[in-house]
Amino acid sequence: MMTTGGIHSNSTYQPITIQVPGKLFIxxxxxxxxxxxxxxxxxxNRYVYAEIAFSDENHLQLPNIGFEDIRWDVIEGKLHLYEQSPKLxxxxxxxxxxxxxIVEAGIKLKPFTLRINSELDDASGRKYGLGSSAAVxxxxxxxxxxxxxEEGISSSxxxxxxxxxxxxxxxxxxxSCADVAASTYGGYLHYSAFDGEWIKDRLTEDINLHAFIAEQWPGLHIKKIVPPTELLLCVGWTGNEMSTYKMIEKIKRLKLVQPAAYADFLEQSIMAVHDMVDQFEKSDERGAIQSFARNRKALSKLGRDAEAEIETPKLQELIHIANKYGAGKTSGAGGGDCGIAFVIGELNASQLKEEWASSNIEPLNLAVSKEGAMEIRKADETSD
Known part of the structure; x- marks a missing residue:
């Protein structure tokens, strides 16, 4: 059975432990x-951990957000939680x-206990913007x-x-579900999203999930890519959080009122990303940094055009320092959270992190996780 902090159950089943990485937009x-x-x-390489085992009753344990033990049942095909919260x-x-x-596969449901713990945020509760919801x-x-x-269900x-x-x-x-892809597959991904309107139209009450998953999803492209050997990713946290939703709403408004400005951003971003993928394939560190900087330039202009503070003063400082050693930019929607940089070699990475720290930008000890969602054997796991 799992020791303290894991699933507490009288079941004789050995819990399964799953490890899932967080994400950063590059x-x-x-x-x-x-x-x-x-x-x-x-x-x-910061992770969400899930522990699961068959049990006498259905339990959901989410200690990170204050839910130690929630009972749940399936009543007339609908899931019912005995505690309600928007967080759930x-x-x-x-x-x-x-x-x-599971039911569509002709398998009878059995009660289980699922416990989830996350290390994506700081122990003090600070949120870094590493894709917590997707990873969970x-x-x-x-x-x-x-x-x-054991009953034939695949977890590809x-x-x-x-x-x-x-x-x-x-x-x-x-x-876009890019964060879902990163947490699932691991490593660096070149990613194109599926058609969101298509999936929303298909998600009816009587949808057959097995058939839906077997279909080709329009627009979806997921490919692992490998960076040049000497190209190093550095991550700095600016000390404040932001709302992705609010930022996206401002960009949507720009698309409506200034379509030419939005179209220019889109063209520049597309070219920068495709060029960066090409530089990865060529193992060209300097070329990759130039493409990365080009994408930052497009995002910076987008923020000005949309009157959206994609680059806060602290993120601008992070980028200014990073540009001395390589190139920096925001990650994700911007407006706070993390900024990132690419540099060549350990010396530049070390000097960059020192200067960030002296400017009250916290260098995060993050590296790219080559593995995505996977089953692990934890060191504190013992058998009865």
């Missing part, structure tokens, strides 16, 4: 929401969708699929990604 933010554009996203919406939909997927959903989906492995990356994306759209109704 290039292509905002543009990736358009069908003709793409992004580069990377998984990072993603996981409520995850349980509903995964249960439907990917962890829960992977855990449930692995639980039914494609199935995990698509089920988690369905949960995302059922809960939120929009987004």
């Amino acid at each position: 290039a292509g933010e905002f543009a990736v929401l358009e069908p003709e554009a793409s992004a580069i996203v990377a998984a990072v 919406s993603f996981l409520q939909n995850t349980l509903q969708i995964c249960n439907q997927y 959903v990917v962890a829960a989906v992977t855990a449930i699929l692995r639980l039914y492995k 990356p494609e199935i995990i990604y698509k089920l988690a994306s369905i949960v995302h759209f059922k809960t939120q109704g929009n987004g």
Whole structure:
């Protein structure tokens, strides 16, 4: 059984432990929401952990957000949580969708206990913007699929990604799901999003999930890419959080009122991302940094045009320092959270982090996680 901090159950079943990485956007933010554009996203080595085991009753344990133990049941095909909170919406939909997927396979549902812990945020509660919601959903989906492995349920990356994306759209109704892809597949990804309107139109009450997942999703492209050997990613935290939703709304408004400015941004972002992917394939560090800087320039202009503070004064300082050693930019929607930089070699990385720290920008000890969602054997796991 799991020692203190894991699943507490009288069940004789050994818990399964799943590890899922967080994410950082590297290039292509905002543009990736358009069908003709793409992004580069990377998984990072801070993780969400899910522990799952069959049990006498259904339990959901989420200590990170203050829910130590929630009972739940399936009543007339619908999932019912015995405690309600907006914080539970993603996981409520995850349980509903995964249960439907299992039942469609002709398998009888059995009670289980699912416990999720996250290290994506700081122990003090500071949020770094590493894709917590996506990683939690990917962890829960992977855990449930692995639980039914002996009954023939597959947990391939494609199935995990698509089920988690369905949960995302059922809960939120929009987004690129690039964070879902990073947490599922790991490493650096060249990513193009599926058609969001297409998936929303298909998500009816009587949808067959197995058939839906087997389809080609229009626009979806996920490919692992490998950076040049000496190209190093550095991450700095600016000390404040931001709302992705509010930033996206301002960009949407620009698209409506200044279509030419938005079109110019889109063109510049598309070219920068595709060129950066080419430089990765050529193992050209300097070329990759130039493409990265080009994407930053497009995002900076987008922020000015949309009157959206993509680059806060602190992020501008982070980028200014990074440009002495390589190149820096915002990551994700900007407006706070993390900024990133690419430099060549350990010396430049070390000097950059020292200067960031002296300017009250916290260098985060992050690296790219080559592995995505996976089952692990934790050191504190023992058998009865």
